[in-house]
Structure formats: C-alpha cells, structure tokens
Amino acid sequence: MNYDTDELQGCTEAERSKANARMAAVQIWNWSIALGRETGKNNEQIIPDVLRLLEASGFKVSLASLYIWRRAVRDKGIVGLVDLRGRDDRPRYRRFFLELARRYEAELITAAIAHELTKEQAVNHGWAIPTIRESELYIKIHVRPGVTTERGRGFAGRSDDALNDI
Secondary structure: OOOOOHHHOOOOHHHHHHHHHHHHHHHHHHHHHHHHHHOOOOHHHHHHHHHHHHHHOOOOOOHHHHHHHHHHHHHHHHHHHOOOOOOOOOHHHHHHHHHHHHHHHHHOOOHHHHHHHHHHHHHHHOOOOOOHHHHHHHHHHHHHHHHHHHHOOOOOOOOHHHHHOO
C-alpha cells in the first residue's frame, strides 16, 4: 500500500518507502487489535498473533516499535514515521542557507554579518531562521571548502580575523 501524501514531499525515496512500510505495519496492528477486541480477546491474547501476522507479512518489528510508530502517526501523521536522524540538509532552512551562502561568497563578509543580513531577508519572506551557530556550521562545512577550491589558496582578501569568526 502507498500512504504517500504531500506531507512527504521533502523526503528522499528511501525515506518515503520506509515511512510507507511502517504505516502499513501500523495499519495491520490497528486492524488486528480492533478485530481481536470484536471477538472478545484482550491485548495479551491479541499481541502474539499480531506479531506473528506482521512477521509473516515481512515485517520484523518489536512491540515497542509498534507502540512508538502508532503514537507517531497519531501525533504527526505519516511524517512522524520518517527517520530524520543524521540528516543535515535541514529542508526548512534551505532557502535561508542558499541566501546565506550567496551573500558570504559574493560579498566577502564574515559569517556573522552574512547571517544578520540574511535574517532580514528571511523575515521579509517568511523563511525559517536557524541559529547563528547553525549558520556558522553550514558555512564551515558546505561553503568555505567550495570558496577555497574555487579561488585557489586562501580566501581572496579575507583576513585571518574574518576566518576566525566562523
């Protein structure tokens, strides 16, 4: 089954696939519990059958994971099933970071100044605004290596003091 919605737009194909699989497991869990209760069984009688059914359906999942996924669906919908650990692209900050990188690369200013100027732009456009620390890390990891490579040795006229700001 495909539970894919517009909510998963910013997710990769692998994340979408995993969220859909987890949603299918939650649906099987919910249907099985409801069916078991209709037949007069309690949870202690239902749970082992549900876990066997899920395993037969190709889901090797623990009871704890099922409870966590069920709560995630209840609280956030299918988006709650997407595992975002380890992601560094931070889609909600994408526009902000693109503008930040543009200002930093073109205007030869420090990360702190680029952040402040970009923050004004973000407020005008309604973009999410990361902290100054997140902006500095983004520049350090994603922008500075590119600037160094593009311009050869050094940072084209920047003083060491400006580089120490980030």
